[in-house]
Amino acid sequence: MITLFRSFFQSKLGIGITLAFLGLIALAFASSDVANTGTFGGVAGGETVAEVGGTSIDTAELRSTVETAYNNERSQNPDLTMTQFIEEGGLERVLDVLIQGAALVEYGEKHGIVISKRLIDSEIASDSNFAGLDGNFSEAAYASALRQIGLSDSMYRARLRQSLVANQLLAPAFIGSAFSENMAVRYAGALRETRKGKVVSLPSALFAPDKDPTKKQLDEFYASNRDRFTIPERRVIRYVEFDASSLKDIPAPTAAEIRARYERDADQYRASESRSLTQLIAPTEQGAKAILAKVRNGQSLAAAAEGTGLSPSDLETERADYAEASNAAVAKAAFEAARGKTVGPLRSPLGWHIVTVDAINSTPARSLADVRDEIVATLAEEKKREAVNQFAEDVEDGFASGSTLAEVASELGAEVKRTGPALSDGRIYNTPDSVPEILNPVLSTVAVMEEDSDPILAEVVPGEKFLIFDVAEFTSAAPPPIADVKEQVTAAWRLERGSVAAKAAADKIMKAVRGGKDLDAALRSLEKKLPPIEMVDIPRSALTANSERVPPPIALMFVMAKDTIKKLAAPLNVGWFVVQLDDIVPADTKRDDPEVATFRTNLGRGAGQEYAEQIDNAIEAEIGVTRNENAIRAVIEQLSGSGR
CATH class of the missing domain: 1.10.4030 (Triger factor/SurA peptide-binding fold)
Structure with missing residues (x-):
């Protein structure tokens, strides 16, 4: 949902x-x-x-x-x-x-x-x-x-x-x-501007100390950064798996039950009509009439609404439901119009409706003989479901009365199995293994269970495969003894020290450039073999061209002023960036550019959200x-x- x-x-x-x-x-x-x-x-x-x-x-x-x-x-x-x-x-x-x-x-x-x-x-x-x-x-x-x-x-x-x-x-x-055309033109131009500059990478590893830390330094660093080395909580999952065949004596639907269900759902089997509609709702009658006039001249609703901030929606509905969502007058017009016709403007509490009838879907009445197999399948599924629900209640009552998972497994003729210490994503701690695939659907539930939690019955495949599971052992998240992670702590200490030195180097570069020195000369003064300078020449539109995350130095470049230089920390102490913006090349956007209308619509929707x-x-x-x-x-x- x-x-x-x-x-x-x-x-x-x-x-x-x-x-x-x-x-x-x-x-x-x-x-x-x-x-x-x-x-x-x-x-x-x-x-x-x-x-x-x-x-x-x-x-x-x-x-x-x-x-x-x-x-x-x-x-x-x-x-x-x-x-x-x-x-x-x-x-x-x-x-x-x-x-x-x-x-x-x-x-x-x-x-x-x-x-x-x-x-x-x-x-x-x-x-x-x-x-x-x-x-x-x-x-x-x-x-x-x-x-x-x-x-x-x-x-x-x-x-x-x-x-x-x-x-x-x-x-x-x-x-x-809606947004004005002037604002849309300016917005389109801003999205198309190009920025030119340079990005310098200063890896912490190049500035890190060569010597190992002293024991005191390492202990102090670990004490201040214990959370970074915390081992996530682990759970040993105990479980029993079984299928629907373990649920005995589920009765088949009787003829009387089949007829009773048919009579109960008579409305479902009567002849009916639904319609596929395209609907647009305008806030004013004048606006709706203007859009409708374009439709009468051969445009689609979507085309007629371009530039207004409005967009049509597709509906598949029956008359009663549509009347409740709009009103009786709108539904009457939409359900009395012929296929392909457009009606409106018609007023409801939501605004002025323009509705096109795309398709009329008529369903003939179905007799008991027509739907008998369908009803039998539904009733059989319900009976199985009732049996599952009853079994779940019996299991829960049993656990409340002191029954154990092993006892329930014995009644089912199933085996109690155990995992190793599992992380929340299903990986077994300190091994390349994961929990059995059948447990994957219940991992999110296991992740909030404690060692004394009651066992839970879950359907892995509805009506077919089931699990009863609990947590046999629970180990809280905690940092390990430093001896167990000394190598990782030492590497992190070096990176942190290197990051401090890399930041100082970034400050030195920026001071030199702001004082009139060339960027290349400023880098040479560090006497470090740095990665090559990355030359950037990129339009703003490229930032949203795909779903990948924009590199932070590039994102920074698009909020900088021309002829400025800034530094930016890389995550996890891995280094620093120095970003220099040399030029901003504006785009020449015309009012008749087709994308201006798109920008105007999108900006209108954003304004609607703010409203x-x-x-x-x-x-x-x-x-x-x-x-x-x-x-x-x-x-x-x-x-x-x-x-x-």
Whole structure:
């Protein structure tokens, strides 16, 4: 449904409008139970960290959501610790988003924005995460998904309602936002300018001391940099794997059950019609009429909207759903028009609609005989799912009553297996091996388990392959004795000393150049065999031409003034760069350049995002937000002290 954090946290609202808030992240990343109202490490689960109007955000919700965000980040960076995540602002960003979501819902309720049960039902039914084997919505799949992430139906619906309210409130900020042509021309010119200069590399290794450090120097360096040598936490995973054949006595669907399901889902099998539509929503009737006139003259909606800051969207919808998303009048016109026709402008609460009918998709009614095999397969899958759910409950009850993993394995006729000490990414510590492939889907869950955690039942292949697993041994992250890493510590000490000397050399070069000396002459005065000077002649557009990270010295060059020189540290003490910018060559951009219109549209969208952020700020100010800094600090202390 949503993959959120890395892109979301680039701004308060994320890229564009992020329509789902952190409660929905659970569908993408399995998390701990956000309904937990117990205590953790001395912090009461019900203590409030923020009051947003009449809504409270408690410590349990903040902690579990931070855990979700942290686990997601750690899937990309296995060595990330919770302390680092918090220090880099992760918890504050999570709390900001929770506050934002609560404020939007409070504001929506205050001003009569209502999300109907039918709309929420429709969103759930159309979510592929809840599809059964036939591709349609499955109650069993829905229940299983929520059970795995620890959310009840009502909790999930509340989160979904929150995201839909956000859509209603913030989407209009993007409609019609546009930049002037003059600004677009200047922006296009700036993107096409070329910069010329030089980059000098000063590797720390060339400036590092030749002698080994004394024992005192090495001990002092290690004491100040222990975190750099920390061995990540390790877990020995104990697990049992089995398949669906181990679940006995699953009854086949009966004729009565098949007929009852057909009658229950009669609407699904009736004749129906959906339409493929292209829709554009303009903020004013005049603007909509101008666009429609271009369409009448043969242009596509996309072409007609160029330069307005608007863009059409494609829809596949039925009449009732479309009416709820717009209104009855817009839906009537769109569903009574012939294929290929464009209707509008038609007004709804969202603006003025222009709609093209691209295709009409009619589905004939299907009899029980037509769908019998489909229903049988669905019922069989549901019965198997029910058996799995019952088995899971029995297993959990058994563990709660003192049963062991070995006893459950014996009942299943399966073997209890163990891994070596595994890192969070599945590698076995201090070996070239990794955990068995079957464990890969549960590694993110294992990464938050402790040695005394109850075993967990997981479906590796839905309805087919299962795991029961726990953590047999847990070793906290900690720096090793210096003797175990003396070689690495010595190398790091040399690099640090070399980095200090390289920085001094960079300062000497810059002083000489600023005093009128030629760069080559300044380098020769160092009496070091340095890498060749890198000559740079590059347009700004090259920085965004591919997805690779722009080298920091090049990025620095594009924020420097002409005829200046600056230094830049390389990461991990590996050296320093000296960057000299010799010339800035502006581009000659004309108003009729085709890319100006593209830049204008993109800038308009960026402006729309800023408008949405300002709306959110105003909403939070109106609703009122009170933070409990003591409770927030307590959550930070507990998370940081969890050993992760």
